[in-house]
Amino acid sequence: MSVGAAAGASGEQGLKAERVADQAKSRRRSTKAEQRAETMEQILDEAENLFSKHGLHGVTLKDVAKRVGVHHTLLNYYFADKKTLFDAVFARRAVVTSTRRMEALDVYDRATAGKPTIEGALHAFLDTDLDLYIHGGEGWKNYGALSAQVANTPEWGAEMMDSHFDPVVLRLIDLLKKAMPDCAAEDIFWGYHFVTGALMVTLARTGRIDKLSGGICRSEDFEAIKARMAAFMAAGFRQICSAKSV
Amino acid sequence: MSVGAAAGASGEQGLKAERVADQAKSRRRSTKAEQRAETMEQILDEAENLFSKHGLHGVTLKDVAKRVGVHHTLLNYYFADKKTLFDAVFARRAVVTSTRRMEALDVYDRATAGKPTIEGALHAFLDTDLDLYIHGGEGWKNYGALSAQVANTPEWGAEMMDSHFDPVVLRLIDLLKKAMPDCAAEDIFWGYHFVTGALMVTLARTGRIDKLSGGICRSEDFEAIKARMAAFMAAGFRQICSAKSV
């Protein structure tokens, strides 16, 4: 479950479809199980790449197949249909980031012996995630952009986020409640709402902040986010909670 | 340029395609110019509704046409192609919210005689926008959800946001700089980044916070956001700026 594991076969940026096809051919010399795993992973990688850029409806199975260098019906063989493929793409890394953050929160909770700080909890939650995108390679970056889209998709976005992230998020909120025992649950939830919104635009990496700031800030610069976000949000929490409890 | 103006013909929630078609027939008794304007507006309303829920690629011209009760090629008559229609949908309300906020910021700047506060500037920026969604009816709500999608679309999202909102946003940042003269531009831009992210999830109204909070918070409750967001974000700005300037 290392970062590299799920990032796996995704050193693909400059590869043309043909080259990928060649690789597919030469890869044939492996066992069936390996073949299956590798092909599926390649499909997931390319689908992730395209979905992250054009969305579910903006990508055709043929587009994905072409990039992988296989016939497009093979995608139906491995994944029942397009939406199933999309779900698989999302789930693959969602479970990784979800469990990692859960662990980080548990560790932090134990380390502080049940006396967490707002900032500490947020750091555990955010940094663990951001590190994945910083060190996980192209695949994780694509997944991040995909998440941002999913989180803002009214149709099935909330459902999809819920099913993967509710446990971690509730764990975070649990810690925040401990850190702010006098704060109304309502305020904590709205605070989390702001946090997740800020995180999602970050992951979207649309490049908007680059132009807006005239190059001072860069969308890709997750380190800058890491350095600021937890402190920023913690101050926000303190503010809206103190307004009522004091 | 009132809220009602752009919200116009959008009291359409429960109408069946047939009924709309009937209306279209009876509407014929007006002048050509009126007819044109009304039909275009109806097309924009229905397109907005569908685009906001399914995205650009998730909607077909036929879907839109059916809802309006006209032949689908009429959409090609009024709008060159699908993307042009989408742009028109977005632009219609983008100019409204953009100019409104610009005015609000100008008014606030004058009222404070060049000595703005962080919170004041954020209130002018955010509340003016949120009021539109609160009082503007279904159409504005749909537009809000659409914005959230656009803002997180890597393909052309940033471009689209830039072209409509750069002036207002830079005006806001200008006020924030005045309010925090010792703060690094970098920090202010990242702070704005967080603000816009939080605003966008809000507008997306996916319902995620509802389930997550067990009903304590509701996605639709923009008043709750209005009551908290400016204060929350202002505290965040103060925090990340003080960390360096003090």
Added chain:
DNA sequence: CCTCTTATTCACTCTCTAGTTAGTTAATAT
């Protein structure tokens, strides 16, 4: 070596989609 299974492709089907061109009806201007 032969059978069984699995990976992969092929040849189609069926439906939808954007968009064009030509035509129809109704308002407008003279």
Added chain:
DNA sequence: ATATTAACTAACTAGAGAGTGAATAAGAGG
């Protein structure tokens, strides 16, 4: 009143797109 223009529809094209079921090829197991 009539010629012109604008709003709108019908018919059609050309091409995707997702998905199916049969065919093939290559391993794996006995």
